[in-house]
Amino acid sequence: MLTLENFPQRCSLAIESKYMGIEVRQLLYxxxxxxLFTVQNLGEEEGVVYIHRVRHGSQQRLENIQDLLGDEL
Structure with a gap:
């Protein structure tokens, strides 16, 4: 996860992005x-990475934004 500090946009968009209306990225570990994480850009070269979920590949995909963000909404 520490590799996300540099160039988090290198990671592909997660399938959840298609129906959640936000840009959710994924990193395979x-x-x-x-x-599953999102990136909040603060400036041209600055941003914050929010890691929302770490799930096993055999688990079902998240179905709604509440599953991803939980109490953060």
Missing amino acids: QKQFLI
Whole structure:
């Protein structure tokens, strides 16, 4: 997860982005875990990465934004 500090946009968009209306990215970790995160840009070269969920690849995809963000809404 620490690699997200540099160039988090290099990670592909998660399938959840299509129906959640926000840009959710994913990082594959150890070929079995998906790290789902969003990036809030603060400036041209600055931003904050929010890691929302780490799930096993065999788990079902998230179905709504509440599953992703939980109490953060």
